[in-house]
Amino acid sequence: MLDKSHIQTLKSIVGEENCYDDKAHLVAYCYDATRERYEPEAVVFPRNEADVSAILAYCNTHKIPVIPRGAGSGFTGGALPVNGGIILAMERYFNRILEIDEKNLVARVQPGVVNKAFQEAVEKKGLFYPPDPASQEYSTLGGNVSENAGGMRAAKYGITKDYVMALRAVLPNGDVIRAGKKTIKDVAGFNVAGILIASEGNLAVITEITLKLIAKPRLSRSAMGVFPNIESAMNAVYKTMASGITPVAMEFLDNLSIRAVEERFHKGLPIDAGAILITQVDGDLTEQLDFQLNILSDKFKENGCIDFRIA
Structure with a gap:
């Protein structure tokens, strides 16, 4: 006590x-x-x-x-x-975006910054922070780092650890450390930042995060494949990922999930389908999107897709 x-x-x-x-x-x-x-x-x-x-x-x-x-x-x-x-x-005072460096494609933030707010801030500058956990509307970047959060875009862009370049943190004895560097290549010494990522606050308290940004793709398209059963949908995922294209996201729903979503939101989903795959592709040219969607359509249909719809 x-x-x-x-x-x-x-x-x-x-x-x-x-x-x-x-x-x-x-x-x-x-x-x-x-x-x-x-x-x-x-x-x-x-x-x-x-x-x-x-x-x-x-x-x-x-x-x-x-x-x-x-x-x-x-x-x-x-x-x-x-x-x-x-x-x-940490949410009351550690909630500021300290810097968005457009020249070097990095940002410095405090751990209480909400993921979605950060994404919106960098996108206003034509940049992109891909990790998008389901809780992005309210989860904080410090929590994302401490849990190594992912999200639907992880299939193409990776998860939080792939974007953490450096951390400031306080050790249990009160010492302040800086781990990592504001550079893409950093091979000097131990990867202390990597140890702190996903440590859930057990090793240190994060007080500042330096994150890598990328250019925001100009275009994106979504599509849905309808399958007679789960096995054919899963085979379509494997074959797609081995085809040379990498969708931004690939979301799977079985029949129970389809019916639950349709009952609640009335989106016109096929309630008699064994499974559906909802996917998204992105790029800077319409031709790039068309190429990816054509590959997706072919791979889906090769594996039993009975309906392929582009949003």
Whole structure:
């Protein structure tokens, strides 16, 4: 249990208005997307990196568990205070895009920046950040890095780890480190940034992220293949990926999912189909899209597709 002296020390670090041990805050920060519930003993909102360092140093000395948290949208329990301790809530103050470097195609952000907001900001400059987890409307980039989030575009563009170039982070003893570099090629020393990615906050608290950007493709098209059964749909996926084209995304729905979606949203999906594949391609020229869609149509039909529709 945290005694009052610990709470007062934490308040002296971050201010009275940024440290809470009332029931409302403890309940609000006791769960994530798993719906499991473990109440923390306090919720602390660090204002800057110095606060994070001071909090971790104090808690390390007094053996108080610290659980970094972004939006709490993860499905692995990484933000749950299973052993009590304090929630280090990063969304209040660590929510700024620090730099979008159009010349070098990189960006620096704080961990509380929401994925979707970041994507929209870089797309306004004609750039593209591909990782798009299903929770992108509210999940934070710090959480994405800590969980190595992917998304539907992972088939072509990869996942979060493929875009992290450097990190600033605070170690449990309060030391601040910088791992990685703002360059594409970095072979000097250990890959410490790679170790921190997907560590779920167990090794350090991330305070700044440097991300790689790419040019945004000008065009995209979507298509749907209807299949008599699951096996034929899966064979179509394998054959497509081996055909020399890589779709941006390839989403599979079995019959149960098709009927559930159609019952709820009335999209005109074929409820008697054994399975459907919904796919997307992108590129800078109409001819590129047409070529990819033709290959998709051929590979789908070779594997039992009974209807191929282009949106």
